[in-house]
Amino acid sequence: MHFxxxxxxxxxxxxxxxxxxxDALYESKGHRIMVIENDFGNKGIDGEVMxxxxxxxxxxxxxxxxxTLKTGLIxxxxxxxxxxxxxxxxxxPTGIADxxxxxxAVQDCSGIxxxxxxxxxxVDAERFxxxxxxxxxxxxxxxxxxxxxxxxxxxxxxxxxxxxxKERIKTFGFNGPVEAVQADKGVNMGKLLELFE
Amino acid sequence: xxxxxEFIPTPLAADLKxxxxxxxxxxxAVQKFSDLLKALTLGAVDVGAWSxxxxxxxxxxxxGFISMSSTTEDGNVRTKGELSSVEEWTMTVNVIxxxxxxxxxxxxxxxxxxxxxxxxxxxxxxxxxxxxPECFDPFCRRPEHVHEDDCDCDRC
Numbered sequence: 017m018h019f020x021x022x023x024x025x026x027x028x029x030x031x032x033x034x035x036x037x038x039d040a041l042y043e044s045k046g047h048r049i050m051v052i053e054n055d056f057g058n059k060g061i062d063g064e065v066m067x068x069x070x071x072x073x074x075x076x077x078x079x080x081x082x083x084t085l086k087t088g089l090i091x092x093x094x095x096x097x098x099x100x101x102x103x104x105x106x107x108x109p110t111g112i113a114d115x116x117x118x119x120x121a122v123q124d125c126s127g128i129x130x131x132x133x134x135x136x137x138x139v140d141a142e143r144f145x146x147x148x149x150x151x152x153x154x155x156x157x158x159x160x161x162x163x164x165x166x167x168x169x170x171x172x173x174x175x176x177x178x179x180x181x182k183e184r185i186k187t188f189g190f191n192g193p194v195e196a197v198q199a200d201k202g203v204n205m206g207k208l209l210e211l212f213e
Numbered sequence: 214x215x216x217x218x219e220f221i222p223t224p225l226a227a228d229l230k231x232x233x234x235x236x237x238x239x240x241x242a243v244q245k246f247s248d249l250l251k252a253l254t255l256g257a258v259d260v261g262a263w264s265x266x267x268x269x270x271x272x273x274x275x276x277g278f279i280s281m282s283s284t285t286e287d288g289n290v291r292t293k294g295e296l297s298s299v300e301e302w303t304m305t306v307n308v309i310x311x312x313x314x315x316x317x318x319x320x321x322x323x324x325x326x327x328x329x330x331x332x333x334x335x336x337x338x339x340x341x342x343x344x345x346p347e348c349f350d351p352f353c354r355r356p357e358h359v360h361e362d363d364c365d366c367d368r369c
Contacts (some may be wrong), residue, residue: 017343026222026266026309027284045313059305065280069270111309112221143284150264175352200293207233213275 017129018104020047024138027113029168031062032199047103054081054109137162142172144181159190170196222266222311225318229304231333242299250281251288252325260308260317274302
C-alpha cells in the first residue's frame with residue numbers, strides 16, 4: 017500500500033490538490049484509493065466536499081491526528097487496509113498538524129503494511145510572503161519531511177514572486193522538486209502523478 | 214501539531230438553514246452565499262483576526278451543491294460548483310482564524326447571518342478544548358483530558 021500524506025498550512029488548497037490528483041489517479045491508472053480526512057473544525061466540510069465528488073472518505077473528527085487522534089488514525093488505517101485493501105491511502109491532516117509525527121506514527125506501528133510513503137507539502141503562493149514569516153517554524157517542520165512541494169494558486173502571483181517563493185523554500189532547506197500548480201484548474205499537476213509510478 | 218500556542222487558531226462552525234421565497238436564481242443565490250462568506254472573513258478581521266486560516270462553507274440546495282473558500286484578509290471568495298433555482302437551502306460554515314476570542318467570533322457570525330440571510334436558522338458549534346496544559350490539541354475531547362478526576366460537572 018502506498019501511504020500518501022498531503023499536508024500544508026490552513027487554506028493552502030490541500031483538498032483541491034487531492035480532488036484533482038484522485039481524478040487523474042483513478043482515471044489513468046485505475047488505482048483503488050481511500051482518503052482519510054482530519055478536518056480542523058467541528059463540522060467536516062472537506063470530507064463532505066470529497067463525497068460530493070464521488071470519493072471514498074473516512075473522517076476523523078474531534079481532534080488532530082498528530083496529537084490526540086493519533087491512535088484513531090492508526091486504527092483507521094488498519095481497518096481500511098484490512099477491509100478494503102486499497103492501493104493508495106491519502107491522508108489529509110489539519111493545517112496545524114506536524115506531518116513528521118504522523119509519519120513516525122504509521123511507520124512505527126505494527127499491523128500496518130506500507131510499501132511506500134510519500135509526503136506532499138502544499139504551500140499557498142498568494143499568502144506565502146506573509147505566512148512564511150508568521151509560521152516559519154511549522155512551515156520548516158513540514159518541508160523537512162516533504163518529498164515534493166506544490167506551490168499552489170500560482171494564478172495569484174507574478175513569475176517574479178513565484179521565483180522568490182521557490183528560492184525561499186530552498187533557503188528553508190528543501191532541495192527536492194518544487195512544482196508550481198493551480199490545483200483547481202489542474203495546471204501543472206502532471207509532475208505530481210510521477211510520484212505514483 | 215506545533216508546540217507553539219500562538220499557532221493554534223480559533224475555530225467556530227455553524228449550520229444554517231433557510232428558504233428563499235420566492236425562489237432565487239442560481240447565480241444570484243451563489244452570489245448571496247459568497248457575500249455571506251466574504252462578510253464572515255472581513256468580520257473576523259474586524260474582531261481581531263491577525264491571520265485568516267480558512268473560512269470555508271458548503272451549500273446544498275435541491276440537487277445543487279457549491280463549496281466556497283476564503284483565505285485572505287480582503288475576503289476574496291473562491292467558489293466551486295453550481296446551483297439552479299434555490300428555495301430551501303442548507304449551509305455549513307467553518308471559520309478558522311488566528312486572534313479573536315470565540316465569543317466575539319460567534320457574535321459577529323450571528324450578526325452577519327441575520328444581516329445577509331435574515332430569518333435563517335443557525336446552530337453554532339464550539340470546540341470543546343481540554344484543560345490539560347500539556348495537550349496542544351484544541352479539539353481534544355478525550356475524557357481524561359477534558360475533565361479532572363474530581364470533576365463534578367453534569368457529564369461526569
